[in-house]
Every structure is written in structure tokens, then in C-alpha cells.
Amino acid sequence: MSKHEFFFKIATTADEFEQIHRLNYQTFSEEIPQHEKNEEQKLVDPFHAENTYIICIKENEVIGMTAIRDNRPFSLDRKIGPVEQSLSFPVHSPCEVRLLSVKKEYRNGQVFLGLAQFLIKYCLKKGYDIAFISGTVRQLKLYGQLGFQPFAHLTGTNEALFQPMYLTKKTFDESIAGRILPKTIPFLPGPVQISDKVINALRMIPISHRSDQYKEKIAKVKDVLAKLVNSKYVHIFLGSGTLANDVVAGQLSLETGRGLILANGEFGSRLVEQANRFGLQFDVLQKDWGQAFSRDEIVSKISNTTGWIWAVHSETSSGILNNLELLKEIASNHQLKLCLDCISSLGAIEVDLDGVFLATGVSGKAIRALTGLSFVFHHHEVQPSSPKYLDLGTYMAKDSIPYSHSSNLLEALLAALEDINRETFEKVVETHTYLKDQLKKFGHTIISEENSSPMILTIEIPGVISSAVIGNILYNHGYQLHYESDYLQRRNWIQIACIDHYDKADLERMTNLLNRVITYEQTTIQQALVNGK
Template identity: 40%
Template sequence: MYWCKIATTDKEFDEIAKLNYETFVEEIPQHQSNEERRLVDRFHDENTYLVVYKDTEMVGMLAFRDKRPFSLDEKIGKVELKLDKEVCEKLCEIRLLAVKKDYRNGRVFSQLAKAIYTYVYNKEYSAAVISGITKEEKLYRRLGFQQFGEMIGTAEATFLPMILTRENCDVMSEQIRLKQHNFFPGPVEQLQPLEHTGTSHRSTKFFTLYKEMNNQLLHLSSAKYVTPFVGTGTLANDVMLGQIKADFKDSKGLMLANGEFGERLMRQAENWKLSFDSCTYKWGEAFNLLELEQHLCTGEYKWISFVHGETSTGMCNDLEPVLKLTRKYNVNVCVDCISTFGAFPFSMEQLYLATAVSGKAIGALSGLAFVFLNQKPSSNDAPLYVNLEHYFKHTVPFTLPAYLVSNTLSALQLYPTRFDILKSRFDQLLYSSLSQYCIVEKATYPMIVTLKLPKALSNFSEDAKLNGFLLHDESSYLKKHNIVQISVISIGFEKIFERLSEFFNLYQEVIEG
């Protein structure tokens, strides 16, 4: 397997010095020979080295540097004087492109090309400049570089000033069909064309689709009623909290949290000025049922709310033990099921209110939010767009795109088979070497796992991007806790994850070797 990473280990830097010597002393006579047969670049401490491996052997490299002056500045003067202003906003220089002689093949150069385009794009460089050796001019042009100055150098080694713009990165990515595979917990890529894009939400055709979608949602959830909204899970939770405020007025509730989204639900409840007490646990820690019963037995609480599938940790908070206690003390249960609905079978029959979305486990387009309930909502003075009673009275009071309804209906028709597919994918993930880094002892629902990688592997997620694997790591709460996530809901997960696992095993061997 050919793959690449950013060099970080002493062993890698030693291999780089050897390859530098072989290329820029013995092959291209730019530097004096030495007995150690190692060449450490003069900008070594400022370079970011991108290295290519064949399995666990380093076979190629290049260096990025964005501190001025560039080595090319020293040869031709300030490069901006020869370039258009718009490409000079944020420049970097690529140097030391070298590949072992036995590995100068299309796969290595393709890997380098993909990594260059990804790195330049992700670092938001406007362009990269390079001193391209003339005998490899054809290669540089194939990579998307364009000459912008006259030939320079000596008779033994002549070079062309060349540039790769951000725009050319996009063009070349399309030409080589650079594919990035994501492991995000949504949105899910759609392969089928969108239908009913011109269907009015007031038409008979729309209401047929709408009714069928709702019937499928109710069948899957076992709830009595469901109301769709155009929006995200956050909107669905706001609707739920607004209805709690209407139904229970000044009665106090109890809110539980053991992750980012449970804590976010509490912040939303504070914005609604709900009266509640909170039980906050460490991320990934199970709810304390004894503590919960001690709260409920006081008779002080009319409702309880929490997140079913805590996406931030990959932990599922079991409904049944909580329902057993709430039945005993006559407390209404309101649950965020945004990440669990469609991931595995469970019933909302005993829930007072619950929320879900189209763009998570069920695999439809993002854009629809659902509020499930088992009783008709009481009078509500919330703003109309988040007023559940208003939707009950008017069915579809605001524009609801028919293509979202149709797309969600198509996704729902894959059940119950999709449950088995997600479970199989989840097992594949749990049997992989990556699972040893799950932050909860037992990942409990087939949608996502959260990984806390050791310090030695802390760059894995960034290096994975260079190889076309996009782990979920950009959200602020993930960055804050230095964790990454892998979701199983995307199309083609099985083959892509197999490749990711192979990459990870080689990566780990190189780092630890």
C-alpha cells in the first residue's frame, strides 16, 4: 500500500537526510559529498516534510516551507514581482522533491500529487512555488505547475521557477479524480438524483408523500404522532423544550448530561427559561440510577430530559432503566434521539416527547427535523415556527420541500434491512485495531465511535486527510478534548474502512517502529 504522512519521528528525519543526499548530492550535484552520506537541509527546522511510504518503507518526500525569504527568492528576487497579485496572498514553497530510483512510478507520483493538492488546499495557501529541475519539467507540468520565470541554475543543475495555484489544485484534483471518503455522522452522500424538486407543498402529490413518510416514521418509532420541521436537530430540541415549557408550565424538571450534546440541551433549556435541576456526569460515564431515583422519589419533578445517543462519546444511554424509574414515580420522559433514531430498533411508545432528524443514521439528506409525541400538544405561546401546537392545527403551515420528504421516504423504505447493515459495519469497526482507543469501554450503538489516540498517534487524523480519509475531528468540542470520531452511516463504508484500517496499521507500525 502506498500512503503518506507528515514526518514527525527521528527515524523519519534520518531517512529524509539519507534520501536528500542520494538525490541532491549523488544524483543532482548541488552539494558537496560527505562520509556520513547524509544531507540535512539548511531550512530543516522550518520545513514540513511530507513523506511517501510503500508499506513501511519511506520511498519519497518533499518539503513545504512558508517562511520568507524562499530559496527561490534568493535565486530570482522576490517571487511576487513575477506573479499576479491574486495568487500571492498566502504563498508557500515546495522543495526537496525526491523519490527513490526503484519507486519512480505512477503510484508514488499520484500519491504525492494527491497529498500536495490536499495540503495546499487545507492550509489555505493561495499558491505554492517550486524550483523545478528542467529534466523533470514534464512531471511538474503533469502535477499542475506552470513556469513563471526564466531558467536558472548551473550547467550541472538547471531549474525552472514554477507555480501551483490553489485554482490549479482544484482543477488537478478533478482530473485525477481525487476522492475523499468521509466518516462523518452526517450529512450522508446521496447517490440518487433528487426528485419532486418542483412539487408544491400545497399539492396533492406532496401530501401523499408527506403522509407516507409520517406513516413510516411512526412505524419505525412506535410513537403516536410525529411532526416534521425544516431544520436541524437543534431546532427539533428547541421545539421539544418549548412544548415542555407549555405543558408543564412552572413545574420543575430534571436534566441529565454525560457529553457535549447533553450539556448543549441544558443550555437550550436555560434559554427557554425552564425550571430544572441538573445531573452532570463525566463524558462517557453512565447515569447513576441510584442518584436518579433519589431525585425522582422526592415527587418534585414532572419531567426528565437527556440525550439517548451521546454523539460526542459514542455512548448510548439506556432508555429502559430510566423508564422503569419514571413509571414508578410518574415522571414524563423527553429524549433527544437524534443520533440513535434509525441506528438500531427501539420504541418511543413510552416517551412523552422525542426528537430525530433525516440526515443522521437513516441516511437521508440533512434538512428535516422530527418531533415525536404520544399526546396532542397543549396550547403554546412559542414563536410560530417552533410552535408544535401550531403545526398540529395547520399540518404544514410553512414551506416543506417535497424533495426532502421524498428523499427521506426513500431512505425509510430500506428498513428494517438497514439496521442489519449498520450493525455489520459497526462490528467491522469494533473488530479493528482502532477500537482499542474508544473512550467508552463498550461502544453501544451502531452509529459512531469516539477515539482518544495516544500522543504518538495524535497526528493520525491530519495525516489521514492526506490519504483521502476524513475522520470527524473539526467540531470545536472534538478539538477541545483532542478526540476524533468514525461514523458507520456513509455509503460504501465497508470497503473504505477496510482501506482505512490497513492505513492505520501501517501508520502505527511506522510510528512505533
């Protein structure tokens, strides 16, 4: 059976629950005589209302399942007493796994394995530290391969004997199922997968930020960063991209004239908020998310009092890439100071900051170092002003070391920067192009397709489906897409970042699964609406 033929999910529809009751009956009334047979050939679990069901779907058929609940007492508590009393170690956040069942024709191990792998990811995300189960003695070898460990005495009858067992992350990791579980592949704009080279650099013995060795190191990092984007100066801050943008806002508060902020997504709107907090005087050119700014629209908002423009280069929230050359040309023609949020574009695509007054970036995201450092790029001399911690002039006067700094984060950043080159940018574009072609082939709607940033793709999920449901299914299969942000869930969008290093086979498996899940969810929900369920 091909891996693309089936997938795993949390049961949500009436039809899925109906199939669960029938599979429950087939297994625990007909095959294992634990419950009486009945004419309906359905068995509704007494804890059904409390259960969360993980199911395996082949086409539109439920071929395997298991149930999870965390309400006490567990069914196992009622058989052996409180389960904790039979263990030699403490339990903090337990759950009970029941009704593990796979249709006979699919018991080749693959479905059981998939259920176990989905289960462990689900439990970890929910914060459970141990799962208990009553395993039929007929399948003890299988349970052992999945990582379950026996404890306490047998329960049940001679016709249906059960062994109390438990599963932890440790027992799963040491099992056959755990050893062959692929690592989760992140398709996030940040954090990204960190290379061994970067991790090893992070582990170096810390050095004082006042030492000559540290001063040499930070000077080297600044030189690499400045050359990467064609900037004369760059200063490194201990903090996130929001801090760097606050530094820019602080500098703009010293400028005369009004500003113009361009906002066509979440992060453009955040620039507006930050500018308001600093009391800046400015106008806003607001566009719908994912819509590009035209030359005429921008120029129409410029007046004889306009002194600066502030915009996001790569607007992560919608996946649009705002036209940098157009912005630089307009700023030059109207003698305006151009400021840019390059937090998502830095390290993903070529960025030339010639002609840009101030720009920001971060150590995480496409640079693929550790989150925690941010940058402000500029070409002009800056004098100290206030407030002190956000003052670019103070950093310039102190060669980027006015206060305590982290040598470990700096070492990791340098290691990551050494691996950024033209091939890095080409790989991002190649990944983006492949994913876009695959998703278009499947008929999915891509936001900002004409002006798409190579670092991320944004997919519009059909309205009858929850983007969070799709994202959770993909996560529990080992693919971490970007879907948990409030601004994405409000629009029912899912995003796939392209800034990591991916094997083409992983991209193919992920897109096939994504399409399979969306198609199934859309079909089942629409059918339920037709049937009035």
C-alpha cells in the same frame, strides 16, 4: 510494494527531520549537483524553519518527501521575478512546493503518486489555490503525470536545469494522478455521503410551501417518519437538531413539577444548557463520559415533585447507547414524561417511541439526507403557546407549515427515507461489529465498549500522541474520521461513524492504516523521549 507497507504524514520528530536532511543531500548534492557535497552528508534547506514537510514512511524510514511553504518571496520569485507576472490568470493564495525527492529504490511511481495526492488534499485544506515548483528537467514527464504545468523560462545551470511549473486543483484533477485519486470516504456522524438519488431529488424545481402539492408531499414524509419510530405525530422544522431540542424545552416549560436530565456526554450537557436557558426547574444525574446509567441511580434522583425525564438516546460524543427500554420502564413506573434526543439514533438503529412524550431527530446523520430539517415526535395533542417560532402547537395547528419551508430539502428527505429499512440497521451493526473486532485485535481501547451505540466507535488515542495528528494523516489519505470537535480533542479521542455504506475492503484499508499510523507515532515519540530529543 504493498500499500500497507508505507504511509504519508507531516514530519514532526527530530529523527524525521534528520532523515529529511540526509535525503535532501542524496538528491540535491550527490544525484543532482545543485549544492556542494560535504562530509556530514546532510543538506539543511535554507527555508527549513518555514517548511512543512510531507514525507513517506516505510517502517521507520523516510523514503520520500516534499516541502511546502507560503512565505514570500518564494525561491522561484528570486529566479524569475514574482511568479504572478508570468501567468495569464490571477493567483490568490499560493504556496511553493520544493525538494520533491524519493529514494532511488522506491521510484516506481507509487510514492510520487502518494506524495502528490497527499499534497493536493493538504493544500485544499489549507486554502491554497495554486502550488509552484521548480521541476528538474530530468523528470518533466513525471511532473506532468502529477498535474504540474510548465510556465516561464528554465532556471539553474547546464548540470542542474529546472522548469518552473504550477499545480492547481483543476490541473491535478485532469492529470493521471488526479483521475485515479479515490474519493474521500467520510466516517463522520454527519454530514455523510449523499446518494445520487437524494441529490437528484434536491435538484427538483422548487414548489411553493403553500401549494396543495407541497401539503401532500409533507404529509407523506410525516407519515413515513412517524411509522419509522412508532409515533402518532411528527412535525418538521427548518433548522438543526438544536432547534428541535429548543422546541422540546419550550414544551417542558409548560409542564408542572421538576425535571431530571441525564448527562453522560457532550450532548447530554447541551440539554442541560438548553434547559437552563429556558429557565426550567430540574435536577441533573451526571455520569462520566461513556458511563451507563443504572436503574438505581436514576430512581434515586426521582422525587415526588419530578414530572419529566430528558436524555440523549445515542450519545455521539462517547459512543454510548443509553438504554431506551430502561428509561421507558422507569418513566412508566413513576408516571413521568420521557423526552429523548434521538438525533444520532434515528435512521441508524430501530427506535420505538411508544411511551415517549417528546423526541427529536434530524434529516442529516444516519437518515443520509441533507442537513437542514429537524423533527419533533409526540403522541399527544399540542396547543399553541410561545415563543412562536419554537412553538410545537403552532406547527400542529398548521400541519407543519406555519412558515416558509424548503421543498428541495423535503424531496431529498423523502428520497433518503425510502431507502431506510431493516437491512439498513443490520448494515450499521455489521460495520460496527467488524470495526470493533479489528480495532480490538490491534489492541486499541474502545470507549463505552459494553454499551456501544452501533452508529459510532470511539477510540482512546495513547496520551503521547495527538488525536488531531492521527486524524489529519488519515484525512490526507482519504479517510475522514471524526476528530476535529473540541470535546474530542480535549479527551484525545477519535471516532469512526458506521452509518454510511462502506465496502469491506475500504474498512480493512482504513483500520490497517489507522493502526499503522498510531503504532508508528507512538514508537517514534517514545524513542525520542528515551533519547532525550
